Amino acid sequence: MHAKQFLLIVLSLVAIACGAWLSYQLVAPSAKPGTATILPQPLALPEFVLVDQHGDAVRPDDFRGRWSLVFFGFTHCPDVCPLTLQVLADARRQLAAAGESPLPTIVLVSVDPERDTPEVIGNYVDYFDTDAIGVTGDLAEVQKLTSGLGVFFQRAARDDDNYAVDHSAVVLLIDPDARFRALFSAPHEAGNFVNDLPLILSGA
């Protein structure tokens, strides 16, 4: 075989290999989380005592044994909160349909505990996902939780009872050791959770 022919064959093989690699990168699912921000070191939840929709106490240890997607919002939010909860519910359904296990639990922590009683928040989260948990309680305890996680919320100035609450739009991932493991920044899409959660849960 001439040297030129040999070189041509080698270059052809290299080109084919490069094309295959490029095609895989473009078509194959992301091999690592593409959207989630994973904390370098998981962060233990701060101490707090709140209640769920059944009136049962919720403490950091109650997050043990499961993965949780935690969102801070309020039921009188007409737009971003139902939008986010719908995205989380859709993502959970897609993960279930794909046979993923374990499935994360959706948790809504109210930043408006004055209006969000256990019954109110329970009916609200149940609309999106019957396995979801609504958490509310004393405002000071909510602040303990949010400040320990770097989550912001503040009641917007308004004199009547139609006030809004400004709040972080982030979704936090809590691991089965009750530690803050990762976060998803807004805007939220179901596909981001569907792609990233299996990778995070498998330790990728």
Next chain:
Amino acid sequence: MSRPVLAVLLLACLGACLSDRPPLLIDGLEITAPLPGNDMSAGYFELTNTTAAPLVITRVASPDFERVMMHETTIDDGIARMRMLEEITVPAGQTVRFSRGGKHLMLSGAGPTADLVTLQFYAGDALLLSISTRTGMED
């Protein structure tokens, strides 16, 4: 009939047809059904100004809700804020969108007939548009 005369007549007819168009058109109207635990709905749609001048929507009303407000959601530095809009300007010939995560109507105090909702868009005292839709469905 000569061609120039015919052209003028056609243009006049076109102008007459255009002048009969409503000044404000609405598309994709969706009023969400109130969620359990509250009496609040959100409204999403696209408004198109068919006129040659800006239209300033100063008020949206509904006989089916105690209160209707125009709001806008913004997310800046990860913080979601909802602020009331006193008015919305729809530029001449253009479309303004009310969509999830952005501008939207907040309708509170749902009445017993809130499964069929009528919305009325005003510019000052002038009613520009009145339209009805069933909640939970997109037109």
